Amino acid sequence: MRENQEQLTRQATHDSLTGLQNRPALQQHLERAIVSARQARERLAVLFLDLDRFKNINDSLGHPFGDLVLRAIGERLRDRHGHGETVGRLGGDEFLIVLEDLPENPIAHVTAHAESLLESIAEPFQGERLRDLYVGASIGISLFPEDGTDGAALIKNADAAMYQAKAKGRNTFCFYTQALTKAAKSRLTVESHLRRALENEEFEVFYQPQVGVESGAIVGVEALVRWRDPDHGMVLPGRFIPIAEDTGLITSIGEWVLGRAARQVRAWQSAGLPPLRLTVNLSPRQFLQPNLVQSIRDGLAQAGLDPRWVELEITETALMQQGSDAPATLRQLKDAGVRLAIDDFGTGYSSLSYLKRFPLDTLKIDRCFIRDVPNDSSDVEITTTIIAMARSLHLKVVAEGVENRAQLAFLRLQGCDVYQGFLFGPGLPAADLESLLKSGQRLASNPGTRRLQPVAERG
Structure with a gap:
């Protein structure tokens, strides 16, 4: 009888998947901890931990596999928790850690704890099924009493801080500030407006010219999505793309961008304009979709555009998230x-081994390495090495963020193939780019001049 009662009690207070405390038990414990901290005039911390892009794992590998990951994360959190620490699962991929008995100046202590948590979660998984899988997390932190005097406020504010950690690039932590409450409300507004934007055709594709380093001629365009919100005007991609990624809307937006841009490039071809290669970004979530390859085939077929005129950009992060399945997906896309193309090369897991393993055509150097060349010796060395590496693997090199003649001259000297950036021009609406193409303009190759030359001068 006692064993049955203990079992019932455990089922009521613990999460069945991970064995950690569940949401009701956590909330009760937190309220008791607050009472104790108030009486002892002590402080405590609430850490809201959310796995990064976990929905991608569920969507691409299935919920049973996702449960395996959650169980493994739960074991790590349970095995490493110490005195004054309570760990539980709120639900989904959200976990909560309550830290009590904090020192008088708790920031350094809590910071070290958050860093330790992130390191623990990022460790390689053991076991055949989870091998090659990388999981990161974002943590938001609130402190009693300054960030809330009851459990609900502390959890809500830690949640807001967690979203700020994701906005800072994920796999990091962030302490709560009052400004984050305003930011959280703004995020909810953007999310609700974003859901209607696709239906109401509020998106627009801009096209940034990609220019031959030697010829100065436009050889391609990168499709860039823009959002004209009827209430707020033009919304910058940095504001809505991360939210679209988190909510899953990025998949529909990405499919729309590919279809719209492919139809536009096909229309330019039909009008007799110079042929251009269309570059389109694949988001990490798109890359994990089981029907990705068929979706690409269908979109291009409906647009009437030959696939050989299309280049798909994939980030290093997206490749690593898909783990051992990435090479097969890339081969299917090539077929x-x-x-x-690898986008933002050098900012993630840059490795010669994966460049050799994957069927790639182009390597794109991130703007952060271009910004200070040729004046910064470190960036010069990094950029030179990347171009040489690409050359040895017979990959085309594209540099982004080129803004001045000195940068272009350096890239020409190193043998870079193509560049894009404000030196030639920003992303343009289709009509404006069409006018540019019809004028046959190109940037003069002589670094001492600024005139534009007609493309027709090419031999």
């Missing part, structure tokens, strides 16, 4: 006829 569909498109070209493949």
Whole structure:
């Protein structure tokens, strides 16, 4: 009888998947901890931990596999928790850690704890099924009493801080501030407006010219999505793309961008304009979709655009998230006829081994390495090495963020193939780019001049 009662009690207070305390038990414990801290005039911390892009795992690998990951994370959190620490699962991929008995100046202590949590979660998984899977997390932190005097306020504010950690690039932590409450409300507004934007055709594709380093001629365009919100005007991608990624709306937006841009490039071809290669970004979530390859095939077929004119950009992060399945997906995309590029190279898991393993065509150097060349010796060395590496693997090199002649001259000297950036021009609406193409303009190759030359001068 006692064993049955203990079992019932445990089922009521613990999460069945991970064995950690569940949401009701956590909330009760937190309220008791607040009472104790108030009486002893002590402080406590609430850490709201959310796994990064966990929905991608569920969507691409299935919920049973996602449960395996959650169980493994739960074990790590349970095995490492110490005195004055309570760990539980709120639900989904959200976990809560309550830290009590904090020192008088708790920031350094809590910071070290958050860093330790992130390191623990990022460790390689053991076991055949989870091998090659990378999981990161974002943590938001609130402190009693300054960030809330009851459990609900502390959890809500830690949640707001967690979203700020995701906005800072994920796999990091952030302490709560009053400004985050305003930011959280703004995020909810953007999310609700974003859901209607696709239906109401509020998105627009801009096209940034990609220019031959030697010829100065436009050789391609990168499709960039823009959002004209009827209430707030033009919304910058940095404001809505991360939210679209988190909510899953990025998949529909990405499919729309590919279809719209492919139809536009096909229309330019039909009008007799110079042929251009269309570059389109694949978001990490898109790359994990099981029907990705068929979706690409269908979109291009409906637009009437030959796949050989399309290059798909994929980030290093997206490749690593898909783990051992990435090479097969890339090969299927290649079989569909498109070209493949690594976007923002050098900012993630840059490795010669994966460049050799994957069927890539283009390597794109991130703007952060271009910004200070040729004046910064470190960036010069990094950029030179990347271009040489690409050359040895017979990959085309594209540099983004080129803004001045000195940068272009350096890239020409190193043998870079293509560049894009404000030196030639920003992303343009289709009509404006069409006018530019019809004028046949290109940037003069002589670094001492600024005139534009007609493309027709090419031999």
